[in-house]
Amino acid sequence: MPDAHPHPQKKILVVFGTRPEIIKLAPVIFALRKSKTFKLITLSTGQHKHMLQQFLDIFGIEPDIDLAVMKQVQTLDYLTQAITKNFATRLDKIKPDLVMVQGDTTTAFLVALTSFYRKIPVAHVEAGLRTGDIYNPFPEEVNRRFIDNIASFYFAPTKMSEQNLLHEGAPRKRVFVTGNTVVDTLQWLKKHQDLNDQPVLHHYHIAADDPYILVTIHRRESLGRDLKNMFSAIKQLARANRNYSFVYPVHLNPLVKEPAEAMLGAVPNIRLLPPLDYLDFVRLMNGCHFVMTDSGGIAEEAPSFKKPVLILRDKTERMEAIAAGLAQLTGTETNAIVAKAQKLIDSPDLLARMTASRNPFGDGTASQKIVKILREHLV
Structure with missing residues (x-):
């Protein structure tokens, strides 16, 4: 139920600029919209404008402000100069009571830093992830450490993340x-969309009942x-397993694109697709045999569909997935x-053992918990 509160509304500025941020902030935005306690303002830096827009369309979110900083080669x-300069100007006009960021992007770090310079409290969604290596992932590991030295509210996704924060000296009452x-x-997607529908497979002439392995590789440090x-x-895997498609x-x-086309483009059972909107990607994940990725976030998403993940990295900040047996580091x-x-x-x-474990990343109520915590501690 929407909450009622006698005090004046607190102004919360939620900032995002990339695909992972809006994916994880969308349910928080939905929850804040329902609250009478807060006045919600959304701002996009446009760090990854074209890829971001797909997700805004799916969720029906139109940013109140768009800094549009993206250029072809950035x-x-x-990014440091463009985001800091443009966001500072907007921040001085808005004067929010709280700025919310998510994760470990350049947008999240610079927004948190600019807010800190003005002594505006920062709430960090997905706080406390660590690999222990400042260059892996780069620059994300340093970004999230800096944010967690600035934040006033730490919304840790797991107990492991909580322990990382407490070990570093974050105040327990704020974690x-x-x-x-x-x-x-x-x-939300399962409720509002048919995830068994596979228009992408049909479009690229991949039989829906044939097994396929989903691949994502894109990280800067890769x-x-x-x-x-x-x-x-x-x-090698595609040539040795002709009955599988590698999508x-x-x-x-x-x-990423040029070497992918040069090295993989001629292999018949490797299907190189353009970037997909999030709904089509989730549908592919829902139907795949397993996932091979250098992404961190997919290791959190795949357990919701009981899909094993091979993480193509030396280190991961999602050790919960490894500990639960849902993922392996290769x-x-x-x-x-x-x-x-x-x-x-x-x-x-x-395969069966890797899909049998309980999802270590929550039960789908994180956004409600975040809004409840803010009502209790910010007002």
Whole structure:
């Protein structure tokens, strides 16, 4: 039920700029919209404008403010200057009581920093994730550490994240374990969309009843040698398993797209797709055999569909998925990736064991918990 409160509404500015941020902030935005306690303002930096728009359309969210900082080739130096300058101007006009950011993007870090300079409290959704290596993932590991030195509210998705924060000295009374909001998002999609429909498979002439493995590779730290190792592994696996399709929506970054097309484009059972909207991607995940990815977020999403994940990295901040048996780290060497993926293809028992565990990332009520906590502590 929407809440009522006698005090003047507190102004909350929710900021996002990339696809992962809006995926995980959408249910929080929905929950804040229902609250009479808060006046909600949404702002997009436009860090990944084109990819972001797909998700805004799915969720029916139109940002109140769009900084539109994206340009064709954008460096971290450019983003730092553009976001800080443009956001500072808007922040000084809005004067919110709280700024909310999510995760570990450049948008999240710079927004938190600019807010801190004005002594505006920051709420960090998905606080406390750590790999312990400042260059892996890069620059995300440092971004989230900085945010957690600035934040006033820490919304940790799991107990493991909570322990990371407490170990670093975050005040216990400001750390709240809520679950991960991506579970809320996936439950919303299950309720509002037919996830068994597979228009993408039909469009690309992939038989819906044929097994396929979903691939996503795009991270900045994967570029170069590691990327080539991963692509070599995918090629070897595809050639050795002709009865499987390897479905890979390729990131628009030319440093990913060009080598993907060069190394994988000629293999018949590797399907290189353009970037998909989130709904089509979730549908693919729902129907796949398992997922191979260098993403962190997909290791949180796949358990909602009982899909095993091979994480193509040396380290992950989602150790909960590893501990629960839902995911495995493969490293970035070709032979190691091939060995673990082939074992999963060959072993139905291993596949069954990896899908039997309880989802460690929550029960779909994280957004409600976040709004309730803010009502109790911000007002």
